[in-house]
Amino acid sequence: MSLKHGLLGLLAYSPMTGYELDKVIKESLSFFWNAQTSQVYRELDTLKKKEWVSSVEVEQIGKPNKNVMSITTIGENELRVWLDMHTAEDMMKFRDGMTMRVFFGSTGDKEFLLKELIDYKRYNEQFIERLTAVKSILSQRAQAINKPTEKKYWLMAISRGHKLAIANIEWVDECLTVLKEDEDLK
Amino acid sequence: MSLKHGLLGLLAYSPMTGYELDKVIKESLSFFWNAQTSQVYRELDTLKKKEWVSSVEVEQIGKPNKNVMSITTIGENELRVWLDMHTAEDMMKFRDGMTMRVFFGSTGDKEFLLKELIDYKRYNEQFIERLTAVKSILSQRAQAINKPTEKKYWLMAISRGHKLAIANIEWVDECLTVLKEDEDLK
DNA sequence: TTAATCATGTAACACGTTACATGATTGC
DNA sequence: GCAATCATGTAACGTGTTACATGATTAA
Numbered sequence A, B: 001m002s003l004k005h006g007l008l009g010l011l012a013y014s015p016m017t018g019y020e021l022d023k024v025i026k027e028s029l030s031f032f033w034n035a036q037t038s039q040v041y042r043e044l045d046t047l048k049k050k051e052w053v054s055s056v057e058v059e060q061i062g063k064p065n066k067n068v069m070s071i072t073t074i075g076e077n078e079l080r081v082w083l084d085m086h087t088a089e090d091m092m093k094f095r096d097g098m099t100m101r102v103f104f105g106s107t108g109d110k111e112f113l114l115k116e117l118i119d120y121k122r123y124n125e126q127f128i129e130r131l132t133a134v135k136s137i138l139s140q141r142a143q144a145i146n147k148p149t150e151k152k153y154w155l156m157a158i159s160r161g162h163k164l165a166i167a168n169i170e171w172v173d174e175c176l177t178v179l180k181e182d183e184d185l186k
Numbered sequence C: 001t002t003a004a005t006c007a008t009g010t011a012a013c014a015c016g017t018t019a020c021a022t023g024a025t026t027g028c
Numbered sequence D: 001g002c003a004a005t006c007a008t009g010t011a012a013c014g015t016g017t018t019a020c021a022t023g024a025t026t027a028a
Helices: A003-013 A018-029 A037-049 A073-085 A097-103 A110-144 A148-185 B003-013 B018-029 B037-049 B073-085 B097-103 B110-144 B148-185
Strands: A053-058 A066-071 B053-058 B066-071
Touching: A003 A018, A003 A037, A003 A053, A003 A066, A003 A073, A003 B097, A018 A037, A018 A066, A018 A110, A037 A053, A037 A066, A066 A073, A073 B110, A097 A110, A097 B003, A097 B148, A110 A148, A110 B073, A148 B097, A148 B148, B003 B018, B003 B037, B003 B053, B003 B066, B003 B073, B018 B037, B018 B066, B018 B110, B037 B053, B037 B066, B066 B073, B097 B110, B110 B148
Parallel strands: none
Antiparallel strands: A053 A066, B053 B066
16 A cells, blocks of 8 residues: 555546646645655656556656656556455554654653644644645646546545544543643642 | 654563564554564664664573563663654654545445445444453553553553544544435435 | 464565755746 | 746665564463
8 A cells, every 4th residue: 555556546537747746745635645756756667667657758848848647557457456455454554653652651751742742733733724725725626627526535535634633632632631630649 | 753662662661572572562552553573573683783772592491592672771762862852743744545545436446445434444443442452451561560650651542542443433434424425316 | 183372583575764966947 | 146836856774564484382
């Protein structure tokens, strides 16, 4: 499970350059996946070698040439297989640094932990704001590429981000209460 | 942010062998982090090279010899630095395969998606059950290694898992409603 | 007698991060 | 004149996965 299928998914909507893919990821996908620009180009290279995508060099006036990538039939099949065959079980194998941080929290400085929790809450609040922005970007895109069906799926994805952020914020509040409790006992 | 600091965290409680660390991870840490056995041994090797841990070979009767790993002073410092210095911002850079799956959902087979969502809900319900088991294991461990202070942090970590699982379940229910809606429109 | 537990790893590959590199055009 | 945008990458490193390998003891 990786960036490869994210790229295929985006190219299934319409052909794009690496540069555009990178921007779309940072603009619209980063609420559930992020990637370095260098990684995008490298993965595109791999996809080309696997013949999951093909590229055409397009000359431009007053701008550098660009390589427009398109998904191939093989790529479309691969995407469909990935979507249909990878299991919910895989999705349970996540890694959660924030939980690790708190699990081993007694070893570190409590003031730092409090600060970090409060920061984390703030980031989650900002995340929710960002989701609102992503929502409108995606609505526009759904119109632009004339794929109204996608929008329903995109909204489900956003809703997940929203629910998880809310859960994070509630959790921080709970932690702060617990941590302040024994402050009072001193 | 990685397994290295998880291993250091565990060794800060008490010296252990690679084998024991692997078991503890799978038993008690896997609700937020998982690792292959081979990875545990490899990382221990790296930690030894960095002198964050030291090992002593212990002979056993009727069992293979074992290498008992202990955290060093350098390792303790490293753990503290990691705990205090890594930021909440880093924690926002997660990767969420389930969201990707749904985001690009329109390309795949809808029956598969429905099945996967229902599976995912079931896994989250099982996850909550597992958390209950982990809770009692950790309570015992807190007594066994005589570190009652840790328990509070462990419970906070578990609470996070719980809240996220609840959010996941609610999200699946919402998705199922949305997906069935247009089933009715047919 | 067969599965589980104890105990250790190696090798190859896949995926992600960080730092670095280049160079033109457009808008303030 | 300077920052941002357009457009492409390479190299080295760090982290995670998969497959394979070995061999003894203990409990059902």
